[in-house]
Amino acid sequence: MTLDEEPTPQRTRAHVILAALITLFGLVVFIVVVRQGRADSAVLFVALPVLLAAAIALTPARTAHGRVFAITTVALLLAAVALHEGAVCVILAAPLVYAVAHGTTALIRALRDASRPYVIVAVPLLLLPGLEGSGLAPRVAPEQTVEVTRVVDLPADQVAERLAAGPRPTAVRSVPLRLLGVPTPVQVSGDGLDLGDRWMFGYHGSSHGPGGHLLAEVDEVAPGRLGFRFTEDSSITGRWFTWRHAELSWQEIGPGHTEVRIQVDYTRGLDPSWYFGPVQQVLLGAGVGHLLDMLALR
Structure with a gap:
């Protein structure tokens, strides 16, 4: 032996x-x-x-x-x-x-x-x-929030112009998203910063079914701040989490420098919380960073 x-x-x-x-x-x-x-x-x-x-x-x-x-x-x-x-x-x-x-x-x-x-x-x-989550025991803190802040070398008025142009498809830069093959939007459309303006994020389909899409609508407008509600979500990521609300704000912090912040509220779809909570927090943080890239705010 x-x-x-x-x-x-x-x-x-x-x-x-x-x-x-x-x-x-x-x-x-x-x-x-x-x-x-x-x-x-x-x-x-x-x-x-x-x-x-x-x-x-x-x-x-x-x-x-x-x-x-x-x-x-x-x-x-x-x-x-x-x-x-x-x-x-x-x-x-x-x-x-x-x-x-x-x-x-x-x-x-x-x-x-x-x-x-x-x-x-x-x-x-x-x-x-x-x-946890089986019906025999309650879910632990399924409602989570992710926040990403980025300082860009643009004055606030130019940041607003890029936001008004809406997101556009761009290559994924995030290492976790690329390594894991996390679905990211490949068809993006929409523009505007007024109430009712919509941004659409479409996903590629797979052998398991259509990729679906996510539709976000501006529901709050204030100087340097926008709120979005999600009116439709048939995306492939809907199995893992549910978008609830998002807030996008920007503020000039110096000549030619603007701080952009996105806060997204979502409901985690997977349990247990002690494992999937941190995992989804990291991945969604990377996903929100990718959104800033699609808005040309790098």
Whole structure:
């Protein structure tokens, strides 16, 4: 036996029966979650990986973590197909799913190898963080705000002129957006700074369906400030978050220098909050920065 191998645990009927019951329960939970429209809750990203890892860890194997990795990878790819998600969803969720699966495996095997009875109690305790957004537990702070501030080398009146011209398609400069392949608008139209003026952001379609579009309408006008409400959203990003309101303001802070600020309120679509909250905050911050690029405010 090499140092990398784990000693083969003794096969017991109780372990096999428990693993089978956990697997069956996991399948039932998956079906219920999908049918009830809770596929964005923490159940999918935390609870189900816990059940999968627990079932594998309770069965004898020389390299349990290797099997967990392989089966978790297959499960992620199958979920991407079954739930009509793209590669970006799998990439974003994978670190969380792998961490939960391998953490559960390590704990279950440690308790089992120590011949402790706590192994049965560990599974329901590990499932608790996976209840967020499932209906059994409330969502934690789903309404979030992202703010981006940029100082441009333009006087305030020229900033207003560029804003009035509306956004235009431009290459994505943000490294996170490019690396992850996050959908960005490819068809952009609209202009004006008056009440009722509209800006439209269109997205490319994919094999999973049309890319859709996002329509923003000016609903507040004040000196150096605009407010936008979102009247239509059929965009491909609507699965992950919902736009609520946006505010765009600009103020000259010195000769030829203007500070531009965009604040966007949105509702996070994915749970758990402790993982997807910061992830979406970073990605939407990059997306708002891309909007400033489309407004020629670099």
